[in-house]
Amino acid sequence: MEWEELKNTWKEVTDAENQRFEVSEKALAQLINQRSRSLTDKMLRSFYGEILMVALCFLLVAFVPFPWYFRVASLLIMTLFLLPFFKPFLKFYRFLKNFHQRPIEDLHRTLQGQITMLRDYLRWYRRINLMLTPVAAFGVIWGVMYVFVEEKIIPERSNFVLLVTFVVSVAYALTSIPFVNWYVKRLYGQYLERLEVCLRELEEKNNQDL
Amino acid sequence: MNEAEFLEVLRANQGILVKVCTMYCSDFEAQRDLYQEIVLQLWRSFPNFRKQAKLSTWMYQVALNTAITDYRRSRKHGQRVELSEQFTQIPETSSTVERQEKLQWLYRAVETLSDAEKAIVMLYLDEKSYDEIAEIVGITPGNVRVKMHRIQEKLRKLKTD
Numbered sequence: 366m367e368w369e370e371l372k373n374t375w376k377e378v379t380d381a382e383n384q385r386f387e388v389s390e391k392a393l394a395q396l397i398n399q400r401s402r403s404l405t406d407k408m409l410r411s412f413y414g415e416i417l418m419v420a421l422c423f424l425l426v427a428f429v430p431f432p433w434y435f436r437v438a439s440l441l442i443m444t445l446f447l448l449p450f451f452k453p454f455l456k457f458y459r460f461l462k463n464f465h466q467r468p469i470e471d472l473h474r475t476l477q478g479q480i481t482m483l484r485d486y487l488r489w490y491r492r493i494n495l496m497l498t499p500v501a502a503f504g505v506i507w508g509v510m511y512v513f514v515e516e517k518i519i520p521e522r523s524n525f526v527l528l529v530t531f532v533v534s535v536a537y538a539l540t541s542i543p544f545v546n547w548y549v550k551r552l553y554g555q556y557l558e559r560l561e562v563c564l565r566e567l568e569e570k571n572n573q574d575l
Numbered sequence: 576m577n578e579a580e581f582l583e584v585l586r587a588n589q590g591i592l593v594k595v596c597t598m599y600c601s602d603f604e605a606q607r608d609l610y611q612e613i614v615l616q617l618w619r620s621f622p623n624f625r626k627q628a629k630l631s632t633w634m635y636q637v638a639l640n641t642a643i644t645d646y647r648r649s650r651k652h653g654q655r656v657e658l659s660e661q662f663t664q665i666p667e668t669s670s671t672v673e674r675q676e677k678l679q680w681l682y683r684a685v686e687t688l689s690d691a692e693k694a695i696v697m698l699y700l701d702e703k704s705y706d707e708i709a710e711i712v713g714i715t716p717g718n719v720r721v722k723m724h725r726i727q728e729k730l731r732k733l734k735t736d
Contacts, residue, residue: 375681376700382606388582393614397578399611404645469623471711472639472691472713475640476644563644563689
């Protein structure tokens, strides 16, 4: 194979393509104000959505199934439950928010950073999902009972119901583990694998080729 | 830096973006999407551009990082911006049999390469030295040399098949 020949063909192709990508001033103004399709921006947008969903579920589970005098206690319990997730949430939010303010690095370092960030994200996403699934199930069951039984559910007076709800919620959480794993893999798993392949390729030892 | 200055820089180095888009996307729609994303990322990261670095090196890094690590190729196309009046016009090209064969061979060769190999080959075809390729990709010049040797073997095999 002649590299020179390939270089000439490549030049010919890219010179021709060049004409198709002329940017006008008007187009540039639109371009720099458009919504980014980059991974980190998409993750930040999903992050906002997920925070909103968690807050909504949190309030629903803490308030709806309980009478007014138990709501403060349920709110406190829920806050304590979510407390361990606060620090990683904040760390991850800061990372995504400041991602494009970092100095640009070479491909190898960028790959390492992206992979670490994605691994962290998927690990925490999986943990939070597994932890919140029984809470959400618990809340839904209480809520349904509240609506259909039409009476306030007071935990102290209905230990049996509480126990049944708890067992059902845990069972539900356990059966949802494969689903959560599948979903996390579907979300960014394949993309992470692609990045890992690329990084491995850059890092592999080439002594055998020399 | 204002938009007019940025546009000037962009026009002067337009070829870099076009090369990256051509290398990583086979159809024009996908190339256009990637191009728009790279321009956006260049604009956002320009305040952090270290003046001691070479502008072309920095642009290659942003473009490659966007194409390989920060951009998920999707079938759904995002919001499109008409780049200019001649945007949809296909440039006049000579259509000799020899040229068509060369082009077909080039695209076939590109398809067989991995993302990392594409980056190295593209920089090599753009007359970059092994040191410059090493700086952009983040590996040693020796490793670049070895990878180029491997790519050459791969392409040679493809041609004989």
